[in-house]
Amino acid sequence: MLSLPRTTGLGFKPQHFADMMATDTIGFVEVHAENYMGDGGAPHAMLAALHDRHAVSIHGVGLSIGSAGGLDRAHLARLRKLIDRYQPESFSEHLAWSSHGAAWLNDLLPLPYTGETLATICAHVDQVQETLGRRMLLENPATYVTFASSTISETDFLTELVRRTGCGLLLDVNNVFVSATNHRFDPRAYLADFPLFAIGEIHLAGHETEELPSGPLLIDSHGAPVADPVWTLYAEVLARTGALPTLIEWDNDVPDFAVLLAEATRANAILHDIERQRTDAA
C-alpha cells in the first residue's frame, strides 16, 4: 500500500517550484486537490515534476464530507480522475462541511457529533473509499463553536469513524491546540483519547490569537510559524507513536522558502530525536 515517508513535508506553492525541486530537506509535498482540477497547463506540469522528485499527498478541501445531503458526485469523479492520474502516496480530507444546497461556502464548517452525523459521515467515507479504491485520511477540525445537540466527544466520534470505515486519520496538532484553547479543555486529555494508531499524517501550522472577555480565541490562520506549545504537543505525540509523516502548512501570507525550510528543519530534528530514542530503547 502507498504511504508517505515518515519525514517532513511542505505544502506546495507555485512560487516555490524551483526550490521544492532542489531541496533534500523534505520527503514529500502536499497539494490541495481542487487546484489541480483544470484541464492542463502549468499546475499539472509542476505536479507531475514534483511527483517525480518527491512523494505527494493530495489534500482535498472540496468534498464537504460532513454535508447532510449526499456527496457531490461530479466532484468525487474529478477527484478519482486526479488520483488515478497521479497515484499520490496519500489522500486526505476534512471532518467538516462546506456546502449545503447550491452554494459553495469555501470554509471548513463545524459539525455536531451525534449518532445521525456519525452515520452520515461513515456512509460518505465508505463512498469515497470505494470510489477511489483506497483508504483515505480524515483530519480533525479547528473549531470556534460547539453544538448543544452533540452527544459524542470528538475523539470518540473519530475513533468510531475509524472502526466502522477503516479510514485513517490526519492529526492536525495545531487544530487540537486551537480547539482546546477555544473550548477551554486540556489538549493532552484530547490526545490521550485520540486513536493514535490510525494516524497516517500529522499537520503543523500557525494560528492567530484574538482576545474575548472570557479568554483567548485562537484562529487557525495557516499564516504564521508553528507556535511553541504546538511543537511541544507534537513531540509528546511522537514519543507515543514514533516518527510520522509531518506536514508544515502555510497557506496565507506565504513567506520565503527559507522560512518554510526552517520550520521543516525543526520538525526533522524532532523526528530524528524520536527515532534515536526509540532505537536506543530497543
Place this chain on the structure above:
Amino acid sequence: MQPDTHAAQQDAFQAALWRQDPPAGLTAPAMDEVAQRFSVYRNNVQHSLTRALASRFPVIEQLVGATFFTAMARVHIAQDPPTSPVLLNWGAGFPAFLDGFAPVGHLPFMGDVARLEYARGLAYHAADAAPVAPDALAVADLETLRLGLHPSVQLFKSPHPALQIWQSHQTGAARHMLTAGPDHALIGRAPDFSIIVAPLDQGTFAVLAALAAGATLESAAKHNDPTAALTLLLRHGLITAIKTGVPT
C-alpha cells in the same frame, strides 16, 4: 421546536452566514460570546471568496482599490456564489455583474477588463496540446489549408480601450496616453506556460477570428494579409494541427 436534524442545522447555519445573528443551537464556554465566535466563520467565508475573486481579477482590484473591491465582492458573492468547489472556474459571471453594477457605471470599460482577466485564467488552465513544427505550413496546400489552434486561444474585442487599461496595470508597464477603442487582442498560452496577451490590429483580428472559426487560410486571407496572424501563432506555438482537404 423543530427536531434538530443534521440537515435543518446546516440550513440554519448557512442562512446565518448571510445574516446578523448566529443560528440557534450553538454553545461556547461563555454563551454571550457565541455571536463573536460564529462571526469567525462568516468572515472566513467572505474573506476566502473575496480573495479567490481578487486573484482572478487583480487589475479590477487595482482599478477600484482593495476596500471598494471587498465591498463589491460582497454584493457579487451574495448574488452569484460559487456552486463548485473548483474555484479556478469561478468568476465567469463577474464581468456581466460589473457591466450592471451602478457604482462603477461611470467606468464602462470595467466589464471588458474583467473579461480579459477571465480569459487569461482560462488560458492558464486550458488543456495541453503540442504545437506543429514551424515548417509544417510550408508543405501544405494553401487553398484548402485550415488550422487547429491551441485550446487556450481566445480572441478579445472591446469597444473600450480595455486592453490598454489592462496593459497599463502590468508590472513595469510604460506610461503612455490611451487611444480610443476598439481594442483587439489574442490570448493564449505558450509552450513554456507563459500567458500571451498580444494586441492586434482590426485586420489581423478578422483573420484570426476566421481561422479560429475553421475557415481555410485562403478564405481568411480575404479579410487582411494573414502574415502577421500566422507569425504570431507560430511564434507562440499556438498552431496545434494542420488540416488540408475539404472539411467533412
